Amino acid sequence: MNLRIIGAFISKDLSLFFRNRFFASMTVLGIIVYIAIYFVMPKQVDETLQIGLYTQATLPFFEQVQEEGLTLQAVDSEEALKEGVVEGEYVAGVVLPADILESFMSGQKPRISVYFASDAPPEIKESVESIIRELAFLQAGQVLPIEVTEEILGPDMLGKQIPPRDRMRPLFAVLLLIVETMGLANLLSQEVERGTIRAVLVTPMSVIDLFAAKGAVGVGLAFIQSVLFIAVVGGMNTQPLIILVALLLGAVLVTGIGFLIAALGKDMMSVMAWGIMIFVLLSIPSFGVAFPGTVTDWIKAVPSYYLVDTIHRAANFGSGWGDIWYNLLILLGFDIAFFWIGIIVLRRKFR
Amino acid sequence: MSLKRIGFLLGKEFLQGPKNFIFVWAVVAPVVISFVVSLAFGSLFSEKPKLGVVDEGDSQMVAMITGLDSAITREYDTVPAITNAVESGSVDMGIVLPQGFDEAISQGEETEVRIYIWGESLAKNRSILGVTVTNLIRELAGQEAPVEIDTITLGDEINIPWNDRLLPFIVLMAVFIGGLFLPSTSVINEKVKNTMVALVVTPTTIGDIFVSKGLLGFILSLVMGIIILVLNQAFGSQPGLLVMVLALGGIMATELGLLCGALIKDLTSLFTIWKMGGILLWAPAFIYLFPQIPEWVGMIFPTYYVVQPIVQISQQGSAWADISVNVFVLIGLNVLFAGIVALVLRRRRVYLV
Numbered sequence: 001m002n003l004r005i006i007g008a009f010i011s012k013d014l015s016l017f018f019r020n021r022f023f024a025s026m027t028v029l030g031i032i033v034y035i036a037i038y039f040v041m042p043k044q045v046d047e048t049l050q051i052g053l054y055t056q057a058t059l060p061f062f063e064q065v066q067e068e069g070l071t072l073q074a075v076d077s078e079e080a081l082k083e084g085v086v087e088g089e090y091v092a093g094v095v096l097p098a099d100i101l102e103s104f105m106s107g108q109k110p111r112i113s114v115y116f117a118s119d120a121p122p123e124i125k126e127s128v129e130s131i132i133r134e135l136a137f138l139q140a141g142q143v144l145p146i147e148v149t150e151e152i153l154g155p156d157m158l159g160k161q162i163p164p165r166d167r168m169r170p171l172f173a174v175l176l177l178i179v180e181t182m183g184l185a186n187l188l189s190q191e192v193e194r195g196t197i198r199a200v201l202v203t204p205m206s207v208i209d210l211f212a213a214k215g216a217v218g219v220g221l222a223f224i225q226s227v228l229f230i231a232v233v234g235g236m237n238t239q240p241l242i243i244l245v246a247l248l249l250g251a252v253l254v255t256g257i258g259f260l261i262a263a264l265g266k267d268m269m270s271v272m273a274w275g276i277m278i279f280v281l282l283s284i285p286s287f288g289v290a291f292p293g294t295v296t297d298w299i300k301a302v303p304s305y306y307l308v309d310t311i312h313r314a315a316n317f318g319s320g321w322g323d324i325w326y327n328l329l330i331l332l333g334f335d336i337a338f339f340w341i342g343i344i345v346l347r348r349k350f351r
Numbered sequence: 352m353s354l355k356r357i358g359f360l361l362g363k364e365f366l367q368g369p370k371n372f373i374f375v376w377a378v379v380a381p382v383v384i385s386f387v388v389s390l391a392f393g394s395l396f397s398e399k400p401k402l403g404v405v406d407e408g409d410s411q412m413v414a415m416i417t418g419l420d421s422a423i424t425r426e427y428d429t430v431p432a433i434t435n436a437v438e439s440g441s442v443d444m445g446i447v448l449p450q451g452f453d454e455a456i457s458q459g460e461e462t463e464v465r466i467y468i469w470g471e472s473l474a475k476n477r478s479i480l481g482v483t484v485t486n487l488i489r490e491l492a493g494q495e496a497p498v499e500i501d502t503i504t505l506g507d508e509i510n511i512p513w514n515d516r517l518l519p520f521i522v523l524m525a526v527f528i529g530g531l532f533l534p535s536t537s538v539i540n541e542k543v544k545n546t547m548v549a550l551v552v553t554p555t556t557i558g559d560i561f562v563s564k565g566l567l568g569f570i571l572s573l574v575m576g577i578i579i580l581v582l583n584q585a586f587g588s589q590p591g592l593l594v595m596v597l598a599l600g601g602i603m604a605t606e607l608g609l610l611c612g613a614l615i616k617d618l619t620s621l622f623t624i625w626k627m628g629g630i631l632l633w634a635p636a637f638i639y640l641f642p643q644i645p646e647w648v649g650m651i652f653p654t655y656y657v658v659q660p661i662v663q664i665s666q667q668g669s670a671w672a673d674i675s676v677n678v679f680v681l682i683g684l685n686v687l688f689a690g691i692v693a694l695v696l697r698r699r700r701v702y703l704v
Contacts, residue, residue: 027623033630040637040644047473069474086506104497111499118506123399125502126421127479133496134482137489140497144488145461153438154470161473186619272622273372292440292471293401 001212005205009213010220017221027221030179031229034172038233041165047158051128052090054081056098059139068158070131085115092116092128104140112136155317162316164290169235170311171286173226173247174304178282180222181254181261182275188214188262189271192349211259211343218255223248230311239314242321245328246314250307252335257282259342263349285309303334352558360555360563364537373536374571381525381575385582399423400476402484403442405433408450415487416446422483434467443472444480456492515666518585519658520636525579526597526657527632530572530604531611534564535621538612557696564612565605572601585665592671593664599681600657606688613695635659656681 053072073090075081081093093115097103103110112132116125191197200210226247230236236243257278265271285305288295289312299305306327313319401423406413417424425442427433433445445467455462466484468477489496538561541547550560576597580586586593615621635658638649649655656677663669663677 037630037637042641045473047475049475049478069476069478082505109497109499111501113501113503115503115505118504120504121398123421126419127483129500129502130421130482130486131478132500133498134485136496136498137494142489142494142497144485144492144494145459146456146488147461147463149463149465150468151466152468152470153434154440156470158474158477161471182622183619186622190619270372272618273376276376293436293442 001208002204002206005209006213006216009200009205009209010216013213013217014220017217027225031176031225034176034229035232038165038168038172041163041168043163043165045161045163047161049127049131050090051131052081052084052093053096054078054093055096055100057096057100059096059100082115085117088117091120091124094128094132165233166316167290167312168286169230169233169315170289170308171283172233173230173235173311174250174283174286174308176226176229177222177247177250177254177307178279180218180225180251181258182271182279183221184214184218184255184258185261185265185271185275188259188346189265189267192262193267207347211346215252215255215259215339218258219248219251222254223251226251230315235311235315237315238318239320242314242319242324242328243311246307246310246331249328249331249335250304253303253307253331253338254282256335256338256340256342259346260338263342263345303331303338306331306334352556352562353554356555356559357563357566360559361566364563364567371536373532377529377533377571377575380528381521381579382582384524385521385579400444400472400480401425401442402480403427403433403436403445405430405445405447406452407448408452410448410452412448412452412487412491415490416484419483419487422480430465437467437469440469440471443469443476444484446484453491456488459492515585516639518583518665519639519662520633521579521583522576522597522661523633523636523654523658525575526572526600527604527607527654529575530568530601531608531632532568533571534561534568534605534608535611535615536618537564537567538609539615539618539621543617561609561613561692561696565609568605568608569598569601572604573598576601580661580665588668589664589670592674593661596657596660596664596674596678596681599678599685600654600661602685603653603657603681603688606685606692609692610688610695613692653684656684 048069048071050071050073052075054075054077072094075084075093078095081090081095084090085093095113095115097110097112100110100112114128114132116128188197191200197210201207227244230243230247261271261274261278264274281302282304284295285299285302285308288299288305289308310324310327310331313324399422402416402419403425404413404416405427413426416422417426425436427436427445430447433442433447436442437445447465447467449463449465452462452464454460538547541550541560547560551557573594577594580593580597611621611624615624631652632654634652635649635655638644638646638655639658639662649659660669660674660677660681663674667673
């Protein structure tokens with residue numbers, strides 16, 4: 001391996017890339033757009049059901065609800081309650097009649113009015129009705145003879161939920177990496193198509209030098225873009241070293257896959273055909289993070305799962321080396337496998 | 352410009368098209384994504400809490416739980432299966448009903464119920480599921496609610512389900528993948544392979560070539576737009592109006608495609624533009640996904656004027672009077688883009704070949 005030749009080839013590829021103002025500016029703009037989308041997305045999770053309550057009676061169970069995720073806020077008038085419901089301040093507005101206590105005592109069923117905004121989903125209406133009924137049961141002193149054993153599975157995120165945009169962070173980072181895969185695969189297939197690879201290989205540059213140079217450019221571009229994105233959106237605030245290592249391994253993975261796609265594709269179109277299939281496959285694990293519970297264990301067969309899971313757990317839960325070392329190890333295994341297979345297959349194509 | 356030559360070129364495009372990856376992609380991708388969205392994303396984006404149940408005996412509660420409208424419910428066979436589902440977030444809460452649960456409840460005997468809660472479950476979902484299950488147990492125990500509830504609806508806003516919110520995105524994709532990519536890749540391929548030169552040495556003009564490629568993109572875009580609306584049962588009560596808006600959207604997509612084809616020298620550059628510019632095209636669809644984003648943000652993007660009338664007709668039953676302003680803006684934009692395409696073709700004629 002000749003480091004001088006590799007260095008010259010890398011600087012040639014990079015200077016070609018940056019000399020093309022269009023490519024350079026589009027790459028930068030791409031990152032800016034991803035960052036902009038991240039910041040436009042909601043940064044908080046509203047996990048409380050806010051219900052307005054107007055009552056002239058004194059009902060302890062209604063007024064002192066301390067249920068997690070449920071707030072009954074007293075309002076001065078029925079008009080203010082209606083206004084709050086229409087403006088979306090409350091998901092529902094409850095009006096308790098003045099004689100509700102007397103009704104309970106005399107065994108009559110009091111009528112409770114519940115206001116909903118017309119765009120309230122049916123499930124919210126049904127849920128609020130269930131809540132009112134349950135509070136009324138408690139107020140009337142009707143208890144249930146059940147003993148509930150409660151167990152929280154996984155870290156309890158009550159009050160510190162992960163905002164949607166932070167769940168999307170691994171998806172955006174992986175998308176940036178995968179797009180670079182297609183770019184690298186396309187550049188390589190173009191070189192094969194135009195015969196420039198053969199021209200280069202008649203110089204003192206060896207095939208290993210060529211792969212080292214192309215690999216370094218691919219890994220470098222993918223890595224820098226994803227690191228830049230993750231850093232700007234605050235993904236490096238916890239466990240930065242783990243995230244850097246994960247992104248580096250991810251960049252190596254997509255470069256290896258890029259070699260493979262370049263070997264399979266005959267031209268830009270076939271590179272795109274293969275690239276999109278792989279793009280879809282590699283991005284599936286990110287949806288598992290963005291929408292938990294939607295994917296099953298088969299997702300662990302997709303190499304990008306170990307990248308996405310590592311970024312998600314390190315950035316959103318602060319997981320350390322001890323928790324995710326096996327993810328990084330498996331990712332490294334996939335890196336070696338894909339890089340090696342990619343080089344072997346692409347090398348055959350040169351001959 | 353010769354209609355005969357345009358027809359001949361268009362026939363060639365249709366004959367060669369199905370062999371082209373972009374053509375297949377433009378047809379297959381919107382249909383596949385539409386199916387995925389309607390099958391999976393319908394419940395994926397649902398804000399309903401998810402409840403799982405394991406019945407160790409033969410409780411009527413299972414039927415009552417699965418019949419709930421306020422929650423998405425799933426039944427599991429074993430306790431490990433439900434704990435696995437709760438741990439992965441497939442359900443917010445898992446309830447295990449012990450053997451003899453119904454008898455114990457109806458006889459007023461104390462019985463134990465195990466509940467597993469997903470750590471990432473929202474507090475409101477935990478509350479909703481908690482009271483819902485308690486309500487069902489009370490119903491099973493024969494307890495009658497001590498109150499009558501009157502529900503009153505205020506305002507005239509309509510709740511839009513996630514499936515409907517995603518429709519603009521799918522329609523935009525159906526119209527723009529075919530309309531934009533087919534003409535642009537076709538023109539670029541002709542330039543890269545130098546077949547454009549071969550064509551213009553015949554009596555065929557650059558105009559004939561662009562019109563034929565544009566027509567292919569327009570037809571595919573319109574057909575795919577209609578197919579997607581039919582698949583999503585979103586044709587509304589004004590099909591004629593809807594087809595007109597789809598056609599105008601197809602024209603916009605085609606014009607942008609031809610513009611890209613004329614200005615961009617190779618497919619790599621086209622896909623690099625797509626990397627950034629694609630998001631600008633889909634931007635109005637995000638307005639429907641996240642209603643918190645003000646509507647004026649969508650109005651900045653040209654595709655808003657395609658999507659908004661489609662949404663109004665298909666989901667709100669609007670008529671011409673409601674959509675006319677947006678349609679006129681769309682027509683204006685189409686005229687503007689057509690002018691730009693014509694200008695670019697005149698100025699870059701020499702580079703095109």
